[in-house]
Amino acid sequence: MKFFIDTANLAQIREANELGVLDGVTTNPSLMARENIRGEEACRRHYVEICNIVDGDVSAEVIATDFDGMVREGEELAALHPNIVVKLPCTAEGIRAVKYFARKGIRTNCTLVFSVGQALLAAKAGATYVSPFVGRLDDICEDGVELVAHIVRMYRYYGFETQVLAASIRHTQHIVQCMDAGADVATCPLAAIKGLLKHPLTDSGLAQFLADHAKANA
Numbered sequence: 001m002k003f004f005i006d007t008a009n010l011a012q013i014r015e016a017n018e019l020g021v022l023d024g025v026t027t028n029p030s031l032m033a034r035e036n037i038r039g040e041e042a043c044r045r046h047y048v049e050i051c052n053i054v055d056g057d058v059s060a061e062v063i064a065t066d067f068d069g070m071v072r073e074g075e076e077l078a079a080l081h082p083n084i085v086v087k088l089p090c091t092a093e094g095i096r097a098v099k100y101f102a103r104k105g106i107r108t109n110c111t112l113v114f115s116v117g118q119a120l121l122a123a124k125a126g127a128t129y130v131s132p133f134v135g136r137l138d139d140i141c142e143d144g145v146e147l148v149a150h151i152v153r154m155y156r157y158y159g160f161e162t163q164v165l166a167a168s169i170r171h172t173q174h175i176v177q178c179m180d181a182g183a184d185v186a187t188c189p190l191a192a193i194k195g196l197l198k199h200p201l202t203d204s205g206l207a208q209f210l211a212d213h214a215k216a217n218a
Contacts, residue, residue: 024056102126
């Protein structure tokens with residue numbers, strides 16, 4: 001499984017990258033706004049800064065909702081850096097744009113996916129990644145992890161090359177569940193990734209080793 005960090009915070013991206021396990025970054029307009037990155041030019045400079053930190057795919061989301069606008073924005077984003085993946089919503093216009101970019105060899109991430117039908121259309125259009133939102137489905141008493149598993153089964157059955165990028169991950173257990181479901185990628189907050197390191201037996205075992213070492217060298 002690949003690990004992407006879901007943030008626009010440069011300090012968090014650097015910290016995740018320094019762990020040595022980071023494969024990419026996902027962003028969205030809400031995450032950019034959270035970092036007070038406002039305006040088209042500021043956003044694009046920020047994307048380039050992210051790409052200069054991480055040697056991996058960086059999803060940059062279009063704001064336009066119409067096909068022509070998505071194409072214009074997507075081409076401009078893709079030209080910023082070779083690592084940019086154009087992020088498009090799973091709407092009729094978004095699927096059209098995914099197909100357009102696939103024909104041009106520009107990689108895409110089809111986002112805001114909440115059903116296996118949406119994932120099917122995204123794959124048929126040639127999306128590089130499809131992003132089912134786990135946490136948001138859980139919020140309305142649907143099973144987000146089961147959707148990830150369903151998409152994985154469907155893609156494998158039909159031989160689609162689109163990668164399943166589990167998004168809207170809220171905690172460490174979501175990562176483990178999406179791994180079990182066969183997701184190709186999990187995009188997570190830094191805290192969820194670091195949570196994978198935590199285990200009380202690791203802490204107590206290290207404390208014991210250090211105590212024993214101190215006694216032996218007293």
